[in-house]
Amino acid sequence: MRAARPSRPVRCALTTGLCAAVALLAACTGGDPSPGPDGTPTPTVDPGPQPEGVVATAVIPEGGVDHEVRVHPLVRAGEHVVLTLDIVPVEEMEETIHILGFGVTSFIADGSDPVNVRLFDLAGDVVHHVGADAEGEPVVAPDDWDRITGERGTRLQMPFAAPAADVESLALLVPGAPLFADVPIVDGDLPAAAHPDDVAALATAAASAAAAASASPSATPEVEEVEPPEELDLDAVVTAPTFPLESTSAELAGAVRTIESTEKVEVTLGSDVLFAFDSADLTPAAAEAVALVAQRLAEREAGTVEVVGHTDDQADDAYNRDLSARRAQAVADALAAQVDGSGHRMKVEGRGEAEPIADNGTEEGKAVNRRVTVSLTSTVITRTDVTTTGELPPFGAYVGTAGTPLRVENFARAWDVDATARRVHGHVVVDLTVHGADDEDGLGWAVSFLRGFSSHRPGETVTPHDLTARGTVLQGASRLFPLDYRVGVNETWPDGEWFTASDLDAGAWIDGGQTRTYTFVYPRLDVESVVFQAGTGVAFDDDFRLLDVPVAADGAATPTPDPTD
Structure with a gap:
């Protein structure tokens, strides 16, 4: 985890880039169709998702404050696609919030922030990491994207390797939110670097200053100045890594x-x-x-x-x-x-x-x-699902059924956990919700029962210290681990460091009354329900098992469970 950056002075001016962004926003608002010869509106063709449009949202807790994540379409830019996220507080903030959950403490991989935000091609079983510069540091705009200081939040832009031209969408994993399974890829100009609310506020301030100057030409009006937004520097991207996903199951x-x-x-x-x-x-x-x-x-x-x-x-x-x-x-x-x-x-x-x-x-x-x-x-020519017969092994004290929140207590807190599941290109995706079941605020407690400290792979392997490695799916005699991939090797870890297709930072802070979602992507499995399990039921007292988690069909909407019901 990197140290928090010092605050930077804020300068004041409405730049040309911001003016252009204002014009762009106005152009994107559209209007009524032009009337035809008989005076009736002429039908228009739906242009589909636009770069400035929002295609999905979710609420995630960060630093004790709930934030809305607004996802824009992926925009093709040469050999890259650019992801734009708006992260906006939905409750009052008393101090600067640092988005720590997007970072990863890696033992091998170059860079850290925000490599926990990833794109997945689950049809081709490939994961995309954010592009990096010549020093291996992620290329992100703005540089201080992880610092939220006001109610308008921040806009984050990140480049990734572009998939093949016939790939029309990718899945997006944002820590704390359910997997966004179908983020469209579009052509067009990148969204403005400035958050739309910032553009609107600056436009209002500029108009007010202009009106004041017109009313009192001899006076020098005070104008709020803002540092120009940092544009994404695609030319700085030297590498945009992709990795093949692997699946692991233990049977019999x-x-x-x-x-x-x-x-x-x-x-x-x-x-x-x-x-x-x-x-x-x-x-x-x-x-x-x-x-x-x-x-x-x-x-x-x-x-x-x-x-x-x-x-x-x-x-x-x-x-x-x-x-x-x-x-x-x-x-x-x-x-x-x-x-x-x-x-x-x-x-x-x-x-x-x-x-x-x-x-x-x-x-x-x-x-x-x-x-x-x-x-x-060799090449896969067919694919058969894992064995689904056999009896479940015995477990510890915390066993519940999906749809009814299970209360799990440890030395620190009480939590309500529940889960839903769905298929995305055949893969089973589990969205686990963890709800702070008390009224405690500001403690900074993390959910310990999901935190893993070692790989399920044999040999000299390592994983990021806090990844959610303890969440597995059981089906009959099979135990499925989340999909994973090797990001690199070194002398200390000759068999490599492995990242999972799940949250790489299980140390997120959840206050009482807040809910955080943890997504896990598993191998392909053709069943109607699964069992989700955190831990083994032996090592820790707060290990838990959720029975009968229904699996929705590919493309079906799966509602996020409400732990407070």
Whole structure:
């Protein structure tokens, strides 16, 4: 989190740019259609969304004050699209508000603010980050966009990489608001850099000054001066990164974990389910796990399937390599029998204890290290939804049903939580509302039960410290994690830092009576309802589970639940 910037002096003048903005606003207001020859209005064609128009709104809490976020269409500008947001307080402010929830404390990614505001192409499974300059800092206008000092709020403009010409809309994730699933992309001039209310106020002030000068030519009227708005510098954008989204699910009581992206599928099989101790013979229970892997392979074009066995460090290295190779071969043989005729080729290897992904000093770590991984890099030709049969595992004290707010209490506060869900291009999107169920103001308490501190991925990985990593969806025997993507690697984290398709800052401040929405984007799942779960029900007393969250169809409007009902 960066330090708050010092206040800057405000200068006074109605600039040419602002005058142009006033003219633009006047032009955008339109008017009645011109009358036809018979005196009746001539029908006009709806021009569709316009750059200065507002296509969606939501209310988010920041710094103890509710603000309305007004979303404008994305405007194509060469190789970029530009996002314009107006952030306007909807209640009285007593002091400057800093929008901290839009920033991210990253261990690897360049820049920080406001990378928590992102565009998603959920048809193509790609996420867009804000464009950055040569130093890796985000290009944003204005420079002090995160400082709200008055009732008119601020206007934020950000560039992103433009999608293909045939992509007509993208999804927008703004922290604290439900996912805006369909923000249109339009052509035209960028909206004015100044907030429309600022333009109108300045125009009024200028008119008043002109009238005063006309009435008293010898007097010098006092005119409110305002610093000219900072224009978005698209020429400063050196890179506008995009990342492929990956999906992860854990199935069959943890025996099978699948990680999938557009290019690659990787499945990890727990050896303790596949094999008896010190054996390379598949157990009867392994059949369902192998069938699941075969199903994943059948979804993709033919290629080389790498089957790699791993062990813990209980025996010597030579023995472990031999055991891991024999186990990998057993899995490969079983897979080959099920995908016969598909053209897949099996490549088998045993690496023994050489590549642990957990601590061999504990029994739990040893169990994780005993595994067989199956991976294939190729094009997806079909897509099958994850397994949805099986029983839910037991849980802790806080279990409720969607539609009836669940009261969750911890050492700090009491919260009411509820959720709705919908599909966006097949993906399940959960909008979780958290409502401060008391009258306390100014405490700055964050919602601790959503905060995650580590990746669900194995190996030397890391995530931003406060991302909402503990929110998962359960469906039968499957546990789905939010979609995620790797933003980079370094020497400390060779397996990379991973961002989730959910709020990257779970440390947001919610006062009593305020409501904040947390959105989670999950893999594709063809079901009518899901179970949403925060945590495991074991580690923390305020973990909770919401049953029977209905999933609305693609494109259907899903009302945001009201936790106060």
